[in-house]
Amino acid sequence: MSLLQLLGSVIAVFIVAAIARWLFPVRFRLEDAHLHRELERVYPDLEPEEILIDRAGNAALLRLSGARGIVVVRRLGDKAVLRHWMPGTKVTATRTPTGLMLDTDDFTEPKIVLDLDAEGVSRTESWLALLAAPDGHAHAA
Amino acid sequence: MPLDLPNPTDLAVPGFIVLMLAEMIYGRMSGRAVYEGKDTLTSLLMGTGSVVAGLIPAGLGYGAAYYIWSEWRLFDLGHAWWVFVVAFVLDDLAYYWVHRFGHRMRWMWAAHVIHHSSQHYNLSTALRQTWTGKLTPGFIFALPLAFLGFEPAIIAFVSGINLIYQFWIHTEAIDRMPRWFEAVMNTPSHHRVHHATNPDYLDANYAGVFIIWDKMFGTFIPEDKANNPCRYGLVHDLGTFNxxxxxxxxxxxxxxxxxxxxxxxxxxxxxxxxxxxxxxxxxxxxxxxxxxxxxxxxxxxxxxxxxxxx
Structure with missing residues (x-):
C-alpha cells in the first residue's frame, strides 16, 4: 500500500463514518427502564436501591442494596457501558462547573462526566464515601 | 525467488466501502442494520491501522515459514491451481485453530479482542482488526503448511482470500442462507453467534470459511434468533472509542x-x-x-x- 493509497483510505474512512452518523443519528438517553434491563443483563445478581441519572442522560449511578457498592452506567454512542464499583474501589471525584468528573484506574473506561445539580453532586459524593467505608455502609459521624 | 502475489485484501478495499454504504442505506430503510458514527469511525480506523501494521516486515513468522519451506518441506508442491485450492482449505483449518486459541489464550486474545470490541454488528465490524497480531504466537499455526510444501507466499495469498470471505458474514441484514450453504459454509447467522456475548453462545463458531471445522471439533452452536437474539460486544464492554x-x-x-x-x-x-x-x-x-x-x-x-x- 502506497502513501497515496493510505491517505485516500483515511479520507474514505472519515467520509463513511460521517455518512453513518448522518444516516443513524443517536437519540438515546439513559432512562430507568433501560438501566434495569442493562443491570439484569450484565450484573444479574445486583439490585439497585437508588438510581441517579445525570441531567444530560449520558451517565447514571446505581447505588446497590446490601452495601455492594455502585454500578456506573455511561452512554457510549447508542449503547451503554456498565462498571461495578465494589466497596474499596478508588474513585477520584472532581467538582466541575456542571457537576462532577469521576476517575478510576480503569484503562478501558475514561473519566465519567456527570451533569448534576448541587443536590445530585452531594448525593453522588455521599455514595462515593460509602465505597471508601470499610464495610460499604454509612457511619454516623 | 519467492512467488510474487498481490495482497487480495488491498484489492478488495473499494468493494468493502461500496458494500458498507449499501448496508447502511438498506439498514436505514429496513431497520435490519444499525450503524453509529463514532463506532464506525473507530472500526475503520482500526482497519486502516491494521493495514499499516501489516506493512511492518512480518519478521519472525514469515521468516520461519520461509526457512521451514526452503529447508525442510516434505513435498515440492509447486504453483499449480490445485495447490492454491488445497492451501485454501488447509489454511482455513489452521485459521480455525489460531482463532480458537485467540479466544482461549489471553496472550492471543490481547490482539483478537479488538475485533470483538464493538457493540454493533455490521460490515464495519469486519474491518475492526488488530494492530498487534504480530506480537502473538499465532504464526505457529501456519508453519505446518510450509512444512508440507506450500510456499509461504501462497499461504499469505489464500489467507487474504479467507479474510475477504469473512467480510460479508458480519451483517444482520442477511438472516439465513440456503440450508446446504448453512451446513457447509460460515454464514452471517453462524458468525453472529460467534460475536455474541450471550453466555450460552460464548466460545462457539470459530470457523473462517467452512463451518464444518466447528462441527468436527464440537464448537458449533446454531443461532436461535427467536428465543435468544445475539447481543454483541465484550463481556466487559469498552467505555471508549479511542x-x-x-x-x-x-x-x-x-x-x-x-x-x-x-x-x-x-x-x-x-x-x-x-x-x-x-x-x-x-x-x-x-x-x-x-x-x-x-x-x-x-x-x-x-x-x-x-x-x-x-
Whole structure:
C-alpha cells in the first residue's frame, strides 16, 4: 500500500463514518427502564436501591442494596457501558462547573462526566464515601 | 525467488466501502442494520491501522515459514491451481485453530479482542482488526503448511482470500442462507453467534470459511434468533472509542496483572491462561460464565415447579 493509497483510505474512512452518523443519528438517553434491563443483563445478581441519572442522560449511578457498592452506567454512542464499583474501589471525584468528573484506574473506561445539580453532586459524593467505608455502609459521624 | 502475489485484501478495499454504504442505506430503510458514527469511525480506523501494521516486515513468522519451506518441506508442491485450492482449505483449518486459541489464550486474545470490541454488528465490524497480531504466537499455526510444501507466499495469498470471505458474514441484514450453504459454509447467522456475548453462545463458531471445522471439533452452536437474539460486544464492554486505547487495552491489562502477580506460575498464567483467569477466581473466564448461566437457568426452571409443589 502506497502513501497515496493510505491517505485516500483515511479520507474514505472519515467520509463513511460521517455518512453513518448522518444516516443513524443517536437519540438515546439513559432512562430507568433501560438501566434495569442493562443491570439484569450484565450484573444479574445486583439490585439497585437508588438510581441517579445525570441531567444530560449520558451517565447514571446505581447505588446497590446490601452495601455492594455502585454500578456506573455511561452512554457510549447508542449503547451503554456498565462498571461495578465494589466497596474499596478508588474513585477520584472532581467538582466541575456542571457537576462532577469521576476517575478510576480503569484503562478501558475514561473519566465519567456527570451533569448534576448541587443536590445530585452531594448525593453522588455521599455514595462515593460509602465505597471508601470499610464495610460499604454509612457511619454516623 | 519467492512467488510474487498481490495482497487480495488491498484489492478488495473499494468493494468493502461500496458494500458498507449499501448496508447502511438498506439498514436505514429496513431497520435490519444499525450503524453509529463514532463506532464506525473507530472500526475503520482500526482497519486502516491494521493495514499499516501489516506493512511492518512480518519478521519472525514469515521468516520461519520461509526457512521451514526452503529447508525442510516434505513435498515440492509447486504453483499449480490445485495447490492454491488445497492451501485454501488447509489454511482455513489452521485459521480455525489460531482463532480458537485467540479466544482461549489471553496472550492471543490481547490482539483478537479488538475485533470483538464493538457493540454493533455490521460490515464495519469486519474491518475492526488488530494492530498487534504480530506480537502473538499465532504464526505457529501456519508453519505446518510450509512444512508440507506450500510456499509461504501462497499461504499469505489464500489467507487474504479467507479474510475477504469473512467480510460479508458480519451483517444482520442477511438472516439465513440456503440450508446446504448453512451446513457447509460460515454464514452471517453462524458468525453472529460467534460475536455474541450471550453466555450460552460464548466460545462457539470459530470457523473462517467452512463451518464444518466447528462441527468436527464440537464448537458449533446454531443461532436461535427467536428465543435468544445475539447481543454483541465484550463481556466487559469498552467505555471508549479511542483507537489507541482499543488497540492496547488488553496488553495493558496483562502487563498490570503480571506485574502484581505473585510467583512465576501466576505471572505466566496471566499470559497463557484463558481471558478472565485469576489465581483467586475473582474474575470470570468464559467457562465460569457459562457454568454460572447454566446454574441460573436450572434455578429458573425449578422455580415454577417448587411453587406448584407448595
Amino acid at each position: 483507537p489507541l486505547r482499543v488497540a492496547v487495552h488488553e496488553w495493558v491489562g496483562i502487563v498490570r496483572d503480571m506485574w502484581h502477580a505473585k510467583g512465576l506460575k501466576n505471572k505466566l498464567m496471566f499470559l497463557i491462561g484463558p481471558p478472565g483467569w485469576t489465581p483467586d477466581g475473582s474474575r470470570m473466564t468464559s467457562d465460569m460464565i457459562k457454568e454460572d448461566w447454566k446454574r441460573r437457568q436450572a434455578v429458573k426452571e425449578a422455580a415454577p415447579a417448587n411453587i406448584a409443589a407448595e
